[in-house]
Amino acid sequence: METRLITATPEGIAEAAAILRAGGLVAMPTETVYGLAGDARDGRSVARIYAAKNRPSFNPLIVHLPDVESVSRYAHLTPEAERLAAAFWPGPLTMVLPLRDGAGLSPLVTAGLTTVAIRVPAHPVARALLRAADLPLAAPSANPSGRVSPTRAAHVMAGLSGRIEAVLDGGACAVGVESTILALDGPAALLRPGGVSVEEIEAVLGHSLLMPGDPTTPKAPGQLASHYAPEARVRLNATAAAPGEVLVGFGAVRGQISLSDQGDLIEAAANLFHILREADSLAGPLGAIAFAPVPESGLGRAINDRLRRAAAPRP
């Protein structure tokens, strides 16, 4: 199959919507990362998403919807979820909610669970595509399973070309790390730090979240220790390069390349996955990448989560 690169003009968006309606797969830009979208009601489309990514089928997908109003067709919005939706949707937040009976989603999307992960993205191209296709879109990040997430159309092409019908090019993703995932089918629990900070969420809820690793926090099926893996080895909390290492700087720690010279976490998140790819090609497959420390607050929590997984022993 030849993967088409479609520019996100109104005509391009209409073309992408037609591909989705015919059961095809389209990588779409969102404000976090590019997602590999398919019709969430259609088992064949969803099965093709798992196959294209080589993703284990026990790892459920996020369903993307055009607006908050359409959520209740698929899930029950709990009172806390309603408040979070009002504060953060459209935006980089995913909520795991009780699945509604008769929602009509393929059971492959939820991996057979009684909950469903839902997100209303803010990117204008994603919103236009959701409206044009008029479908709930299942979309994991558009990368081969376990590898670095894509924040540009070229990243998607490098990983999935020949396996999907099209990539809709909407430029570089502004947030650069995936959505924050909260479980809201019980006490509010953080499953994955991401584009909305824990501090912002706790301010809206008025209480603290259960954290990943807390014994009462449910496990997100897809949170594997090794993920976002480049070819090169990765070392964290480095203040200088060892021989043969490419040092990625942050703030006062100056490297060959930098996440943010100013020590700005928003800029660092936006750059993260592109810099990880760039450092990988500078280091070469036998080389190593060293990352300067990033503070564990705000978006730093999501950045450090991704870096720890990139550095984890590979399966």
Ligand code: TXA
């Ligand atoms: O920013 C994002 O969230 C991007 C864009 C494309 O929206 N998507 C994304 O999808 O990061 P993915 O598939 O790479 O990560 C989805 C995560 C997985 O860790 C999965 O296990 C978890 O969401 N998840 C999905 N449904 C779930 C459920 N019902 N319960 C618990 N975790 C769930």
Ligand code: MG
């Ligand atoms: Mg992913």
